[in-house]
Amino acid sequence: MSLDDVLGQLNPKLRKRISMASDAPEVQYQATPSEGLNSALGGGFVYGRQVLVWGSKSSAKSSFCLQMVGLAQQEGKVCAWIDAEMSYDEEWAKRLGVDSSQLIYSSARTINDMVDIGTELMAAGVDMIVVDSITSLLPAVYFEKGTNTLRDLDQTKQIGAEARDMGNAVKMLNYANNRVKPTLLVLISQARTSINTTYSNQIPTGGQATKFYSSTVVKLFSSEFDKAAIEGEITVGDKLIKQKIARKVRWELQFSKTSAGWQGGEYDFYFRGDEVGVDNVGETVDLAVQHGVIKRAGAWYTIPGRESTVQGHAAVVKLMKENETIRKKVLDELR
Numbered sequence: 001m002s003l004d005d006v007l008g009q010l011n012p013k014l015r016k017r018i019s020m021a022s023d024a025p026e027v028q029y030q031a032t033p034s035e036g037l038n039s040a041l042g043g044g045f046v047y048g049r050q051v052l053v054w055g056s057k058s059s060a061k062s063s064f065c066l067q068m069v070g071l072a073q074q075e076g077k078v079c080a081w082i083d084a085e086m087s088y089d090e091e092w093a094k095r096l097g098v099d100s101s102q103l104i105y106s107s108a109r110t111i112n113d114m115v116d117i118g119t120e121l122m123a124a125g126v127d128m129i130v131v132d133s134i135t136s137l138l139p140a141v142y143f144e145k146g147t148n149t150l151r152d153l154d155q156t157k158q159i160g161a162e163a164r165d166m167g168n169a170v171k172m173l174n175y176a177n178n179r180v181k182p183t184l185l186v187l188i189s190q191a192r193t194s195i196n197t198t199y200s201n202q203i204p205t206g207g208q209a210t211k212f213y214s215s216t217v218v219k220l221f222s223s224e225f226d227k228a229a230i231e232g233e234i235t236v237g238d239k240l241i242k243q244k245i246a247r248k249v250r251w252e253l254q255f256s257k258t259s260a261g262w263q264g265g266e267y268d269f270y271f272r273g274d275e276v277g278v279d280n281v282g283e284t285v286d287l288a289v290q291h292g293v294i295k296r297a298g299a300w301y302t303i304p305g306r307e308s309t310v311q312g313h314a315a316v317v318k319l320m321k322e323n324e325t326i327r328k329k330v331l332d333e334l335r
Helices: 003-008 012-017 034-043 061-074 090-095 111-124 161-176 208-212 280-290 311-320 322-333
Strands: 049-054 080-082 101-107 127-132 186-196 200-206 216-221 231-236 239-256 263-270 296-297 301-304
Touching: 034 239, 034 263, 034 280, 034 322, 049 161, 061 080, 061 090, 061 127, 090 322, 111 161, 161 208, 161 239, 200 296, 263 280, 280 311, 280 322, 296 322, 301 311, 311 322
Parallel strands: 049 186, 049 216, 080 101, 080 127, 127 186
Antiparallel strands: 186 200, 216 239, 231 239, 239 263, 296 301
16 A cells, blocks of 8 residues: 555545654754864754753753853844743843843742743744753642642652642643744753662652653763862962862763764863853864864874874863864864
C-alpha cells in the first residue's frame, strides 16, 4: 500500500491535522556564551524546547543565562526574565551585555505565578524566557487555599508537593509553547543532595519532571575553594592590585535530544576586571587546538592567518582578543 493510499483512507478531520515530517519547522539554535557547549550542542539551545541549567552554588548559572540573553538580544530576539530570587541586578546584567530597557522582567514567588506569566509570554510570541530559579518558587501547599496568605510551617509538610506542582507546571508550559513562534524556555535550578540507603548524590531541585520534560540538561560546577580561584591584577585608582578575578567552571551536557549527550568541558568565568563573563576566547583556543585548527608544538602555536608562531597559551588568547580578523578566521574554521 502506498503513502497516498494510506492518506486517502484517513478521516478528513485527521487528515487536516497531520503533515509530512519533511514539512516540520526548521530547527533554530540560540548560541550560549560557551563555544565548547555550542559545539557539543551542534549550535546551541533549540527554540521551542525546555532547557534545564542546574549545578552548584557559585557556578555562575544566572550570569551564564544573562550573557546568553545579551547574545539573543543582539540577534533581535525578544527575551523575558522571570525573577523568583529577586536578585536581578541591572548594572551586572549590563556588564554581561544585556539591554535591560529591552528585557521583559517579572517577579514570581510561586509555581502558579511562573505558569501564569510564562504561558502569557509564550502566547504573546516572546522568543526566550529564563526562570531564575525554580528552586525559589513555592508550591500551592504553602498558602491558604485561594489566597496569598502563608500557612503555618507545620501545615506545609506534605511529601512531594513541590515536585507534583512543578511537574504539572512544566507540562502546562510545554503544551503552551507555540510551535509556530517557538519559545526557548530556560529553567535554572540549584543542586541538592539526595540521600539514599547506600550513597548520596546531587540532583536538580524540582523533581524528576523538570528533567523528563527538558530537551537539554546542562550541569555547571565550580569549586568554592580559594585555591581554585584565578588571580589577576586589577586597576584601583592608580595602582594595580592582585585579586581573585575568575573561576574555572566545568560544564556537562548530561542529556540532549538534539545532539549527543554526556559531553563536557570547562571555561574561565570572570567576575571582576575590565571584562566579565565567560571567557569564550580562551575556550575557543583550547577547542581549536583539540580539533587541529590551531597547531601546537610544545609551547608554540601556529594560528591560521598568521605566518609566525606564538609562544604560550596566554599570548594566543591575547592575540585573538586583540585581532578580530584572526579570531573570526579561527572560529569559522572551527565551526
